[in-house]
Amino acid sequence: MDAFLNSVLERALRRTEAAEVFALVSQETPVRFEANRLKSLQTRETRGVALRVIKDGRIGFASTTRLDDPQDLVDSALEVAPFGAEARFEFPAVREYAELSVYDPAIADLTIEKMVDAGKAMIAQVREETPDILVGAELRREVTMIVIHNSAGGGGSYHQTAFSAALSANLVRGTDILDVYEWAESSCGLVDFDSLVRAVMDKIRLAERNVPISTGQMPVIFTPKGFAMTMLESLRLGFNGKTVVEGASPLAGKLGEQMFDSRLCLWDDGQVAESTASAPFDDEGVPTRRTFLIDQGKVHAFLYDLQTAGKAGARSTGNATRSLSSPPSPGTHAWLIGPGDASLDEMLSGINEGLLVDQTMGAWAGNVIGGEFSGNVHLGYKIEKGELVGRVKDTMVTGNVYTALKEGLEAIGDTAYWVGGSLRVPHLMFKSLGVASK
Amino acid sequence: MRERIEAALRRARADYIEVHIEESEHTRIRYRGRELEEIGRTTHRGGNVRALVKGGWGFVSFNDLERLEASVDLAVRQARLVGQETSHLAEVEPVVDHVPFEFVRDPRQVSLAEKKRLLDHYNDLLWSASPAVQTTQVAYHDTFRRLVFANSEGSYIEQERGDIGAIFLTVARKNGDVQQAYLSRGTPNDYGFLLDLDEEVVAVTKRAEALLSAPQVKGGIYTVIADPKLAGIFVHEAFGHLSESDFVYENERLKEVLVLGQRFGGEHLNIVDSATLPNLRGSYKYDDEGTPASKTYLIKEGVLVGRLHSRETAAKMSEPVTGNARAISYRFPPIVRMTNTYIEPGQVSFEEMIGDIKEGIYAKASFGGQTAMEMFTFSAAEAYMIRNGELAEMVRGVNLSGNVFDTLANIEAVGNDLEMYQSSQGCGKGEQAPLPVSTGSPHIRIRNVVIGGD
Numbered sequence: 001m002d003a004f005l006n007s008v009l010e011r012a013l014r015r016t017e018a019a020e021v022f023a024l025v026s027q028e029t030p031v032r033f034e035a036n037r038l039k040s041l042q043t044r045e046t047r048g049v050a051l052r053v054i055k056d057g058r059i060g061f062a063s064t065t066r067l068d069d070p071q072d073l074v075d076s077a078l079e080v081a082p083f084g085a086e087a088r089f090e091f092p093a094v095r096e097y098a099e100l101s102v103y104d105p106a107i108a109d110l111t112i113e114k115m116v117d118a119g120k121a122m123i124a125q126v127r128e129e130t131p132d133i134l135v136g137a138e139l140r141r142e143v144t145m146i147v148i149h150n151s152a153g154g155g156g157s158y159h160q161t162a163f164s165a166a167l168s169a170n171l172v173r174g175t176d177i178l179d180v181y182e183w184a185e186s187s188c189g190l191v192d193f194d195s196l197v198r199a200v201m202d203k204i205r206l207a208e209r210n211v212p213i214s215t216g217q218m219p220v221i222f223t224p225k226g227f228a229m230t231m232l233e234s235l236r237l238g239f240n241g242k243t244v245v246e247g248a249s250p251l252a253g254k255l256g257e258q259m260f261d262s263r264l265c266l267w268d269d270g271q272v273a274e275s276t277a278s279a280p281f282d283d284e285g286v287p288t289r290r291t292f293l294i295d296q297g298k299v300h301a302f303l304y305d306l307q308t309a310g311k312a313g314a315r316s317t318g319n320a321t322r323s324l325s326s327p328p329s330p331g332t333h334a335w336l337i338g339p340g341d342a343s344l345d346e347m348l349s350g351i352n353e354g355l356l357v358d359q360t361m362g363a364w365a366g367n368v369i370g371g372e373f374s375g376n377v378h379l380g381y382k383i384e385k386g387e388l389v390g391r392v393k394d395t396m397v398t399g400n401v402y403t404a405l406k407e408g409l410e411a412i413g414d415t416a417y418w419v420g421g422s423l424r425v426p427h428l429m430f431k432s433l434g435v436a437s438k
Numbered sequence: 439m440r441e442r443i444e445a446a447l448r449r450a451r452a453d454y455i456e457v458h459i460e461e462s463e464h465t466r467i468r469y470r471g472r473e474l475e476e477i478g479r480t481t482h483r484g485g486n487v488r489a490l491v492k493g494g495w496g497f498v499s500f501n502d503l504e505r506l507e508a509s510v511d512l513a514v515r516q517a518r519l520v521g522q523e524t525s526h527l528a529e530v531e532p533v534v535d536h537v538p539f540e541f542v543r544d545p546r547q548v549s550l551a552e553k554k555r556l557l558d559h560y561n562d563l564l565w566s567a568s569p570a571v572q573t574t575q576v577a578y579h580d581t582f583r584r585l586v587f588a589n590s591e592g593s594y595i596e597q598e599r600g601d602i603g604a605i606f607l608t609v610a611r612k613n614g615d616v617q618q619a620y621l622s623r624g625t626p627n628d629y630g631f632l633l634d635l636d637e638e639v640v641a642v643t644k645r646a647e648a649l650l651s652a653p654q655v656k657g658g659i660y661t662v663i664a665d666p667k668l669a670g671i672f673v674h675e676a677f678g679h680l681s682e683s684d685f686v687y688e689n690e691r692l693k694e695v696l697v698l699g700q701r702f703g704g705e706h707l708n709i710v711d712s713a714t715l716p717n718l719r720g721s722y723k724y725d726d727e728g729t730p731a732s733k734t735y736l737i738k739e740g741v742l743v744g745r746l747h748s749r750e751t752a753a754k755m756s757e758p759v760t761g762n763a764r765a766i767s768y769r770f771p772p773i774v775r776m777t778n779t780y781i782e783p784g785q786v787s788f789e790e791m792i793g794d795i796k797e798g799i800y801a802k803a804s805f806g807g808q809t810a811m812e813m814f815t816f817s818a819a820e821a822y823m824i825r826n827g828e829l830a831e832m833v834r835g836v837n838l839s840g841n842v843f844d845t846l847a848n849i850e851a852v853g854n855d856l857e858m859y860q861s862s863q864g865c866g867k868g869e870q871a872p873l874p875v876s877t878g879s880p881h882i883r884i885r886n887v888v889i890g891g892d
Binding site: 034035037038039040041042043044045046047048060061062063064065066067072076077079080083084085086112113116132134170172173174177179215242243245246247248250324325326327361362364365366367369370371372374375376378393394395396397398402434435436437438 | 464466467470471473474475476477478479480481482483484494495496497498499500501502505512516517519520522550551554572573609611614615616617618649657658659688689691692695769771804805806807808809810811812813814815816817834835837839840841886888889890891
C-alpha cells in the first residue's frame with residue numbers, strides 16, 4: 001500500500017502543486033443470528049485509495065479500489081479538476097498528533113468462535129424468559145487502518161478497532177407485532193452483553209399490554225435512543241458548517257445567541273477513549289478536539305472541515321469525514337449532552353397523561369433541516385398518573401426540535417447513557433408535543 | 439478469469455458455492471448552493487465468495503482478486519462453522535449467458551463540460567424561480583457495472599448494467615422558517631432523461647416557496663388520496679417489504695398472518711413485482727443468484743397470492759423461485775429484494791375519487807418512508823386539504839402512518855392512471871442501500887389514515 005501511495009503522490013506532484021492521498025484498509029467481520037440461530041459469518045475486506053489534487057486553484061477528486069494503475073487515478077483526478085470547486089484551503093503540514101488509543105488488541109484478536117458463543121449466550125438468556133420469542137443478534141468486529149499523506153508533508157496513519165453488538169426480539173400475536181432492539185459499540189474493550197440482554201427483556205415486559213392514548217398535545221419524554229432516532233439528525237444538520245455557510249441551518253448567523261434552553265450543553269468530542277467516532281486526526285489530517293456546540297443554551301460553534309471552514313472564514317474543527325469514494329465533508333465525532341438534575345421517576349411522577357418514546361420510525365423523512373419531526377412511535381409507552389401502563393400503537397409524535405429544546409424543555413435526566421458508540425445523552429422531557437393516535 | 443473462477447469453485451468442498459466479480463465506474467457531480475462542490479470519478483474492482491454448508495452461509499468479499507482462492511477457503515470454513523442442519527436451495531437450471539447492455543444515450547459519451555453546462559443551467563433555474571431560495575443542491579451520478587456470476591452448479595453469467603440519476607433540491611427560508619422541496623429522477627440507460635427538465639426544476643423552487651406559507655396540517659384521522667408517486671412508495675415500503683420472504687420464512691407466527699389465499703384488500707387491488715419490465719431501474723435478466731427474473735403477483739383481486747424469494751427462501755417455503763435475490767455490490771451477499779413494484783390500474787377517475795370527500799388530504803410524492811413489520815410511516819413531499827370534493831389549501835408536515843393490513847383493507851378506490859416512478863435514489867434494507875428499484879401506482883384513495891400533526 002505504501003509503495004502505491006508514494007507512487008500516486010509523486011506522479012500527481014509532477015503535474016500540480018498540491019495533492020493528498022487517503023487510504024483505507026479494513027476488515028469487518030459480522031456474525032449474524034436470525035430467528036434464534038446462527039445464520040451467517042462474513043468477512044469483508046476493503047482496501048482503496050482516494051486522491052485529491054488542487055490544480056490551478058481547483059479541486060479534483062478520484063478514488064479506486066484497483067491498486068494496479070497509479071497513473072489512471074492521477075489522470076482521473078486531474079481530468080475533473082478544471083471543473084471542480086475553487087479550493088479555499090491548503091493541506092495541513094501537521095504530522096504530530098496526540099496519543100490516543102483507538103486500537104484494542106482484545107478486539108482485533110477476538111476469534112469468530114468467541115463472538116458466536118457470546119451471541120448464543122445472549123439469545124439463550126432472552127429465550128429463557130420468553131420462550132416463544134424470535135431473537136436476532138449481530139456481533140461485529142472491525143479493524144481499520146487509515147493513512148493520509150499530503151504535499152505539505154502532513155499526515156500520518158493509525159489503526160482502529162471497533163466492536164459492536166446488537167440484539168433484537170420479535171414477538172407476533174395475531175397481526176400485532178412487537179419489535180424491540182438495543183445496540184452497543186466500543187473501540188476499546190467489548191460491550192456489556194448482560195446489560196443489552198436486560199434492556200431488551202425490560203422492554204418486552206413493559207410492552208406486554210397495548211393501551212390507547214389520546215390525540216392532542218401532551219408531555220413527552222424521550223429516552224436517549226428515542227432522542228437519537230427522532231431529533232438528532234436535525235441538530236447534526238443544524239451544526240454542520242456546510243448548512244451554516246449556506247444559511248440553510250436555522251442556526252446560521254446565531255452564534256452566541258440563546259437558541260436553546262439555558263440548562264442545555266452539547267459538545268462534539270473526537271477524543272473520547274471508548275467512542276468509535278474518536279481518532280487522533282480527522283479524515284484530512286487535522287487533529288481532533290472537543291468543540292462546544294451549545295453552551296448553556298447559547299450557540300457556541302459549528303463543525304467544519306478545511307474547505308467549508310475556508311468558505312466560512314473559520315478554522316477546521318477537525319471534523320472532516322469521508323468514505324473511500326467521496327471527498328471530505330464536515331461530520332461529527334461523539335456528541336454528548338451534559339446530564340441535568342431529574343431522575344426518570346421524577347419526570348414520570350409529574351405526568352397525568354403522556355408518552356415515553358424509545359424508538360421511532362420515519363422521523364427523518366420530513367423537513368429535517370427545519371427541525372420538524374413527525375415519527376411513528378415504533379416503541380413507546382403511555383404514561384398515566386406517573387406510571388408506564390403499556391405500549392401505544394398506531395401513534396405519531398410531532399414537533400420541532402428547535403422550539404422543543406428552547407421553550408419546550410421541561411427537564412433533563414440526571415444520567416447520560418451511550419447510544420451506540422457516538423452519542424451520550426440523558427433522558428429529555430418536553431412540556432408538550434403533538435401526539436396523534438388511532 | 440473464467441478458468442480461474444471455475445477452478446476455484448471446483449476446489450471448494452461445500453453444498454453450494456458462488457463467486458461474484460464486479461468492475462464499475464462512477465461519475466458524480468454535486469452542487470451546494472451556487473457552487474459546484476464536488477466532482478469525482480471512482481472505479482471499483484472487487485469480488486466475493488459465498489458458500490453454503492449444511493444450511494449455514496459463509497461470505498467473504500475482497501478488492502484484491504489475488505485473494506479469490508483464499509477467500510473460497512475462508513468462506514467454506516465459515517459456512518462449516520455455521521452449518522448444523524441441511525442445505526435447502528430451490529432448483530434453478532444452470533445458465534451460461536452473456537447479457538450485453540446498451541445505453542440509449544450513453545452518459546460516458548457526454549463530456550464533463552457538457553454535463554456541467556446543463557447542471558449549471560438547472561441550478562440557475564432553481565435559484566431564479568423565487569427570492570425565498572436560501573440554498574440549492576443538485577446531485578448527478580452515472581454508473582456502469584460489469585458483473586460476473588459463477589456457481590458450483592455450472593452457471594456462468596456476465597451482465598452489464600447502467601444507472602443514471604439526478605436530484606434537484608431547493609431550501610427556501612423566510613424568517614426562521616426553513617422548507618424544502620425536491621425532484622429526483624433516474625433511469626437505467628438514457629442520459630436523455632436529463633435534457634428537458636426546465637418546467638419540473640422550476641416547480642421545485644415554487645413548491646419550497648409555497649410551503650413557507652402553508653399551515654401545518656392538523657393531526658388526526660383522514661381520508662387520503664395518494665398520487666402515483668406516494669402510492670407507489672406506500673406499496674413498496676408498507677407491503678412490498680413484507681413480501682420479501684426472508685422476513686417470513688423462519689417466523690412461524692408471521693407465516694400464519696401472511697398465508698397465501700388470505701384476503702388483504704378489495705377485489706380492485708392487484709400488486710405486482712416484476713424485473714421483466716423493460717428499461718426500468720429494477721429490471722434485469724438474471725438476479726444475483728443467477729435465477730431468471732419473473733413477474734410475480736403479490737396480491738391478486740385483494741388476495742395474497744405470492745411473495746418474493748431467493749433460492750433458499752423458496753425452497754424452505756416450498757414456493758416457486760422468483761429471481762429476487764439482489765446485492766447492491768460485491769461487498770454484500772444477495773438478499774431478497776424488490777425490483778419494480780406497482781399497483782395495477784383500476785377503473786376510477788381522479789374526479790370520481792375526490793368527488794364525495796368532505797374533508798380529506800391529497801398527498802403527493804414523498805421525502806421517504808420506513809417500515810418495521812406491519813407498521814409503516816412515510817412523509818408526503820407536497821399535500822393539500824380536500825374540502826367538499828375539491829382541492830383546497832396547501833398544508834405542510836403531512837406524515838402518514840399506520841398498520842399495513844388495515845391500510846390495504848382501507849383502500850377504497852384504485853385509479854385508472856398508473857405511472858411508474860424512477861428516482862435517483864434507491865431502496866435500503868439492512869446495510870444495503872441504495873439498490874435501484876422503481877415503484878408505481880395509479881391514484882388511490884385510503885380511509886382512516888393517521889396523520890401526525892400539532
